[in-house]
Amino acid sequence: xxxxxxxxxxxxxxxxxxxxxxxxxxxxxxxxxxxxxxxxxxxxxxxxxxxxxxxxxxxxxxxxxxxxxxxxxxxxxxxxxxxxxxxxxxxxxxxxxxxxxxxxxxxxxxxxxxxxxxxxxxxxxxxxxxxxxxxxxxxxxxxxxxxxxxxxxxxxxxxxxxxxxxxxxxxxxxxxxxxxxxxxxxxxxxxxxxxxxxxxxxxxxxxxxxxxxxxxxxxxxxxxxxxxxxxxxxxxxxxxxxxxxxxxxxx
Amino acid sequence: xxxxxxxxxxxxxxxxxxxxxxxxxxxxxxxxxxxxxxxxxxxxxxxxxxxxxxxxxxxxxxxxxxxxxxxxxxxxxxxxxxxxxxxxxxxxxxxxxxxxxxxxxxxxxxxxxxxxxxxxxxxxxxxxxxxxxxxxxxxxxxxxxxxxxxxxxxxxxxxxxxxxxxxxxxxxxxxxxxxxxxxxxxxxxxxxxxxxxxxxxxxxxxxxxxxxxxxxxxxxxxxxxxxxxxxxxxxxxxxxxxxxxxxxxxx
DNA sequence: CGTACGTTTGATCTTTCTCAATAATGGTGG
DNA sequence: CCACCATTATTGAGAAAGATCAAACGTACG
Numbered sequence: 001x002x003x004x005x006x007x008x009x010x011x012x013x014x015x016x017x018x019x020x021x022x023x024x025x026x027x028x029x030x031x032x033x034x035x036x037x038x039x040x041x042x043x044x045x046x047x048x049x050x051x052x053x054x055x056x057x058x059x060x061x062x063x064x065x066x067x068x069x070x071x072x073x074x075x076x077x078x079x080x081x082x083x084x085x086x087x088x089x090x091x092x093x094x095x096x097x098x099x100x101x102x103x104x105x106x107x108x109x110x111x112x113x114x115x116x117x118x119x120x121x122x123x124x125x126x127x128x129x130x131x132x133x134x135x136x137x138x139x140x141x142x143x144x145x146x147x148x149x150x151x152x153x154x155x156x157x158x159x160x161x162x163x164x165x166x167x168x169x170x171x172x173x174x175x176x177x178x179x180x181x182x183x184x185x186x187x188x189x190x191x192x193x194x195x196x197x198x199x200x201x202x203x204x205x206x207x208x209x210x211x212x213x214x215x216x217x218x219x220x221x222x223x224x225x226x227x228x229x230x231x232x233x234x235x236x237x238x239x240x241x242x243x244x245x246x247x248x249x250x251x
Numbered sequence: 252x253x254x255x256x257x258x259x260x261x262x263x264x265x266x267x268x269x270x271x272x273x274x275x276x277x278x279x280x281x282x283x284x285x286x287x288x289x290x291x292x293x294x295x296x297x298x299x300x301x302x303x304x305x306x307x308x309x310x311x312x313x314x315x316x317x318x319x320x321x322x323x324x325x326x327x328x329x330x331x332x333x334x335x336x337x338x339x340x341x342x343x344x345x346x347x348x349x350x351x352x353x354x355x356x357x358x359x360x361x362x363x364x365x366x367x368x369x370x371x372x373x374x375x376x377x378x379x380x381x382x383x384x385x386x387x388x389x390x391x392x393x394x395x396x397x398x399x400x401x402x403x404x405x406x407x408x409x410x411x412x413x414x415x416x417x418x419x420x421x422x423x424x425x426x427x428x429x430x431x432x433x434x435x436x437x438x439x440x441x442x443x444x445x446x447x448x449x450x451x452x453x454x455x456x457x458x459x460x461x462x463x464x465x466x467x468x469x470x471x472x473x474x475x476x477x478x479x480x481x482x483x484x485x486x487x488x489x490x491x492x493x494x495x496x497x498x499x500x501x502x
Numbered sequence: 503c504g505t506a507c508g509t510t511t512g513a514t515c516t517t518t519c520t521c522a523a524t525a526a527t528g529g530t531g532g
Numbered sequence: 533c534c535a536c537c538a539t540t541a542t543t544g545a546g547a548a549a550g551a552t553c554a555a556a557c558g559t560a561c562g
Contacts, residue, residue, distance in 0.1 A: 070484050076397060078397055090391075093384050093387055094391075098488055128373075133344050136341060139386075142394055143317075146393060147319050149397060150327040153518095186541065187540080194402060197540090197541085198520080198543090199519070202543090205542080240347075436509090437509070438508080447551055449511090453510090506561090508558080511554105511556080515552070517548100519547080520545100521544105521545090521547095523542100525540100526539100526540080528540095529539100531535095
């Protein structure tokens, strides 16, 4: 329910270290950043299209998603974020946000003043590079999503998204990758995969019927990780993990 | 046919200045970067998935595209690049490339050693920020493409892509946005929009039949920019242009 | 002037969407 | 604790966008 972490930004550090090495010194500097902790409801906006960013929210608890809509209101979810992820790296250096970020669940965020984070990025090379690399990895994930939506069928898309989510949770020590909480409605899953909710429902049902997916309320389980991975055509390369961990489940 | 620019990197400077201001001093520093000019054939790889980047190619002449494929060979084009764009900002700070970049046409690239560019990025704040911002704008374009492919129909997708291309060319002074060279096959257009070549062909035909698109060999013309823009649900916000230019055609 | 590549067209098939109705589920006030 | 309401999930039937298959037609270039 609550993280066992002692400092709200510990998970951010963990996240940055997935992609770039940090020393004790950098840990201390990051922990010294000014921030304000805030509870947020499900659906609350962390960033709104057109906003001039003033602060950078880091997820401490709960999940968030990035979203934008077409002129006639169709919504596309662009990414899903888990605790430890800084939701504003994509906007912080731009004059105004080009998309929205909303909470998927109730949660807690730590808000860091934008300027403090910019100053730190510019003054400390190690941290600056870690933030830059993390941002570039996000861009890599955007590209994989484009491939996913553009060139995979519904079944593959959904399997791929689930695999990515599972692996990212495990990388953040938020649970084993074969069983996790997926606090997302089928409508949101549809918006993330470029499908309709009805079709998402049918695909999920058929994955269950095949025995490669189990669902119980919001809990998802993969009885056979390898098979799920194959269905989703999932490979970790695009996540750019520095040292591939020794997941039982990841070959 | 050839650019009237005197220095191969002039167009890169123009590109960076679209998103961040640079002074005379920075111009000079950028022009002093070491680089090697090279002719490249259509289809030549500039980056290959798995590569450890050693240099950063800047397009001087010709077009390029970014691409990755699914396990069973379906290809998705992730972005298209025009002269002045640095094709490797997305990879330069990562250990290995997660996608491919290929020439769309025959062309000329200026290759800058990776380390020189990294050193410059880290040592000069103004240029570092310009490169960072330009990279973030690329990420914004990836997001818009995800929306395009995930939530727009074939006709809208194609119109949107054409509008984006037109505007980016005009921003780089490479031609008026209502008439330009589109050196891309219908198969590539399909790979960029998540469609099949056959369907792309039919949509193009129908846009022509409606009179909103004219094609003559590789030249494309929009008789009514505003109508094309509406069809593609196109807005410039996601391109993050610093000062919106006074295009005749852009309201 | 033939070969390879790209475009165009027709016919048919499939995936996914749409519309509509019903069933669960979760949270809320009494 | 229970009844009620709003969301969310599920299912069916039919429609449509886009895919697939196959063939013919152009065109650029060696």
